[in-house]
Amino acid sequence: MNSEWWKNAVIYQIYPKSFKDSNGDGFGDINGIIEKLPYIKSLGVDAIWLNPLYVSPQVDNGYDIADYRKIDPRFGSNEDLYHLIREAHQLNLKIIMDLVVNGTSDQHQWFKESCKSKDNYFSDFYIWKDAKEDGSEPNNWGSNFSGSAWEWNEQRQQYYLHYYAKEQPDLNWENPRVREAVFDLMHFWKARGVDGWRMDIITSISKNQNFPDNPAKNGEKYVVANQDNGPRMHEFIHDIDREVLSPFKMMSVGEAPASKSIDARQLVDPKREELDMVFTFEHMHIDRKPGGINGRWDVQPADIIALKNILSDWQNSLRDHGWNALYFENHDRARTPSRWGNDHEYRYESATAFATVLHCLQGTPFVYQGEEIGMTNPDFKLEDYEDVELTTNYHQFVEEQKTLSAADFLKAAHKISRDNARTPMQWNDAVNAGFSEAKPWFKINTRYPEINVTKDQESQKSVSNYYRKLIELRHQNLILRDVTYELKFADDPDVFVYERVLGKQKWTIIANLSEKTFDLSDYYTADTKTKVLLSNYQRQGSGLGDAALKPWEALVCEKQI
Numbered sequence: 001m002n003s004e005w006w007k008n009a010v011i012y013q014i015y016p017k018s019f020k021d022s023n024g025d026g027f028g029d030i031n032g033i034i035e036k037l038p039y040i041k042s043l044g045v046d047a048i049w050l051n052p053l054y055v056s057p058q059v060d061n062g063y064d065i066a067d068y069r070k071i072d073p074r075f076g077s078n079e080d081l082y083h084l085i086r087e088a089h090q091l092n093l094k095i096i097m098d099l100v101v102n103g104t105s106d107q108h109q110w111f112k113e114s115c116k117s118k119d120n121y122f123s124d125f126y127i128w129k130d131a132k133e134d135g136s137e138p139n140n141w142g143s144n145f146s147g148s149a150w151e152w153n154e155q156r157q158q159y160y161l162h163y164y165a166k167e168q169p170d171l172n173w174e175n176p177r178v179r180e181a182v183f184d185l186m187h188f189w190k191a192r193g194v195d196g197w198r199m200d201i202i203t204s205i206s207k208n209q210n211f212p213d214n215p216a217k218n219g220e221k222y223v224v225a226n227q228d229n230g231p232r233m234h235e236f237i238h239d240i241d242r243e244v245l246s247p248f249k250m251m252s253v254g255e256a257p258a259s260k261s262i263d264a265r266q267l268v269d270p271k272r273e274e275l276d277m278v279f280t281f282e283h284m285h286i287d288r289k290p291g292g293i294n295g296r297w298d299v300q301p302a303d304i305i306a307l308k309n310i311l312s313d314w315q316n317s318l319r320d321h322g323w324n325a326l327y328f329e330n331h332d333r334a335r336t337p338s339r340w341g342n343d344h345e346y347r348y349e350s351a352t353a354f355a356t357v358l359h360c361l362q363g364t365p366f367v368y369q370g371e372e373i374g375m376t377n378p379d380f381k382l383e384d385y386e387d388v389e390l391t392t393n394y395h396q397f398v399e400e401q402k403t404l405s406a407a408d409f410l411k412a413a414h415k416i417s418r419d420n421a422r423t424p425m426q427w428n429d430a431v432n433a434g435f436s437e438a439k440p441w442f443k444i445n446t447r448y449p450e451i452n453v454t455k456d457q458e459s460q461k462s463v464s465n466y467y468r469k470l471i472e473l474r475h476q477n478l479i480l481r482d483v484t485y486e487l488k489f490a491d492d493p494d495v496f497v498y499e500r501v502l503g504k505q506k507w508t509i510i511a512n513l514s515e516k517t518f519d520l521s522d523y524y525t526a527d528t529k530t531k532v533l534l535s536n537y538q539r540q541g542s543g544l545g546d547a548a549l550k551p552w553e554a555l556v557c558e559k560q561i
């Protein structure tokens with residue numbers, strides 16, 4: 001069971017660039033993380049996932065890697081990372097690194113060699129195709145960052161494939177040398193103490209070798225390439241398991257953009273020996289207008305019924321067949337109180353209500369830096385954003401396609417842009433929020449004097465103290481692990497209620513995800529057999545008392561049955 005430590009764990013995600021700058025260059029670094037280990041430990045978490053720290057031109061904030069074995073000097077040195085691993089292990093914190101092997105940076109030596117000719121060792125490390133007769137791209141596949149997924153290379157006189165930025169050429173997983181090279185780099189980090197992997201867009205590594213055009217439903221020129229899992233995906237992932245994960249007992253959580261719960265069941269079923277968990281995207285689309293022509297920028301109010309259906313579907317599908325990875329925030333997602341809650345009047349309540357929903361489900365919860373203090377989206381102007389996805393998408397939808405006005409784009413960016421989560425961590429109310437003594441690489445959220453770690457910990461309404469309690473509940477109660485799950489009030493658009501039962505014990509998790517009051521009394525009368533274990537209002541002890549839920553109220557209740 002020891003090798004399944006992650007089933008009892010809560011994992012804290014660090015975006016190193018924005019976590020803590022220790023050397024005054026405005027850029028977060030490894031020594032900054034070491035400095036904050038006691039704080040991370042104080043939350044009660046069990047492991048840290050580090051976003052990419054490897055050498056990178058930072059076109060996509062480190063997801064464009066130029067050297068898999070070397071730490072980028074702006075974060076420190078390899079020695080600094082080994083030091084961090086040792087210090088974390090001393091505190092019983094495991095270290096999860098990011099494995100980014102759908103593609104590399106175009107500055108990676110492999111790519112530079114691959115460009116040189118069609119017959120060297122690295123020629124087939126990437127996906128090269130000739131131009132069509134008229135010189136155009138081999139098919140209509142589109143990049144996630146807008147435009148074609150093919151880029152012409154003068155040197156080689158061919159197109160190469162890139163699912164994301166043109167500076168991120170996709171690796172050719174059909175080539176056994178590529179697979180070997182990936183296993184090698186995983187062995188390298190295992191030997192240095194890394195405990196597991198978060199695998200970037202791992203479900204996209206296999207490509208349909210017929211390279212067919214994708215159906216263009218709205219007549220668009222390019223259609224985002226990776227809308228399906230590729231044909232050899234399971235096989236390649238199983239190879240990774242056989243070569244690295246199983247023999248070295250490394251934990252794995254795969255990013256699975258196109259996967260439904262039915263695919264996940266295959267990816268994480270222990271019998272199939274692929275992954276431990278996957279990150280679904282489905283629940284993050286509850287505020288995306290279905291059928292919109294502007295991708296993620298066609299935003300609508302969050303559909304809570306959809307949220308309940310999706311999370312329940314994953315709970316039910318994976319029961320006895322695998323394990324869920326639970327998250328609302330990460331470096332690609334906005335801040336929950338601003339996105340789906342109320343980040344002013346009910347910032348504490350809405351942050352903790354969503355946290356309650358998530359942390360009591362079956363699965364391993366992930367907490368993204370700043371989520372635990374209820375950080376909010378910044379009020380940026382267009383020119384303040386820097387994410388490559390946002391800038392390329394702005395160009396596509398506002399300037400070229402003209403299907404979105406600049407004002408509507410900005411409105412959507414305020415809600416869902418990835419940069420919302422990438423502003424520097426707010427440690428205190430000192431200059432630059434205590435993140436750095438120098439000008440930070442990215443604008444600080446102006447609300448830092450009000451929202452920061454020091455202030456939160458001293459507050460009566462402390463989001464982080466609520467997280468500490470949630471994490472402790474999970475650690476101490478088997479009922480929050482792999483027992484039953486039953487959704488109640490499925491059709492109610494505002495409240496999320498579910499029950500979990502273990503033997504004679506029933507826990508009911510109740511969260512009002514709105515500002516409407518909700519009367520629970522028909523279902524839960526004031527009842528001394530019901531014990532309130534946790535709540536984000538003053539409602540502790542026995543009995544539900546007043547059964548009217550207050551705005552964004554959340555409760556964890558226990559009852560003997």
Ligand code: NOJ
Pocket residue numbers: 060063164200201255331332
């Ligand atoms: C997923 C990562 O989380 C995201 O930040 C990145 O842009 C894409 N993969 C491409 O690598």
